[in-house]
Amino acid sequence: MKITICGSMSFAKQMLDAKTKLEEMGHSVQIPDDTDFHISQPGFIDDLEADLAHCIEKDLMRNHMKRVAEADAILVLNYPKNGIDGYIGTSSFMEMGIAYYLKKNIFLFNPPPPMEKVRWAIEVRLTQPTVINGDLSLIN
Numbered sequence: 001m002k003i004t005i006c007g008s009m010s011f012a013k014q015m016l017d018a019k020t021k022l023e024e025m026g027h028s029v030q031i032p033d034d035t036d037f038h039i040s041q042p043g044f045i046d047d048l049e050a051d052l053a054h055c056i057e058k059d060l061m062r063n064h065m066k067r068v069a070e071a072d073a074i075l076v077l078n079y080p081k082n083g084i085d086g087y088i089g090t091s092s093f094m095e096m097g098i099a100y101y102l103k104k105n106i107f108l109f110n111p112p113p114p115m116e117k118v119r120w121a122i123e124v125r126l127t128q129p130t131v132i133n134g135d136l137s138l139i140n
Contacts (some may be wrong), residue, residue: 002028004067005140006095007044007077007109008087012038014077015065018109022075022135030067061091069099073105075139076129078112086113086122100127107132107139 003022005015012035019029034054038044043049055061068074074095081087086108087097099106106129115121132138 001139002030002065002070002072004030004071004074004095005032005077006064006092007079007082008081008089008092009034009038010042010081011077011079012036012042014079018075018077020135022139025136027139030071032064033058052108061102064091065095065098067103067121068095068104071104073074073107073139074099075107075109075132077109079110084113084118086110088112088120092118093124094125095129096129106130109134 007015009032012032013016015031015035016039019031022029044054056084076092076096078086078088078092081089089106096106106127108124108129108131110133111131112121112124112129115125128136
């Protein structure tokens with residue numbers, strides 16, 4: 001299966017790890033263009049102006065959305081972040097929306113947060129993702 005990994009660039013190392021494991025399982029896997037950059041410079045994501053300029057210069061959003069469109073499925077790495085278990089950022093949610101519209105399989109690494117905790121969790125559930133609870137072998 002052709003899989004595109006999505007998630008906060010705070011999880012860049014986990015993206016690379018998941019890519020390796022999924023490829024060992026026989027999948028073809030795409031990750032964001034700048035994953036290695038974020039692994040080498042983990043604090044860069046917190047410099048909002050520099051991150052914005054970097055993303056525009058490299059056309060990262062469009063490039064990754066194209067990968068979503070070309071994939072059979074997406075895997076959203078939604079680890080805890082900002083005090084939210086199952087965190088999904090706005091870019092990942094947009095990618096989920098594209099995948100949903102294009103009828104791609106959507107896998108969440110962890111369950112989304114409760115709808116009572118964050119309002120956007122209802123929209124995440126509307127995309128009808130498959131929650132794999134950290135078990136990559138469930139992607140098939």
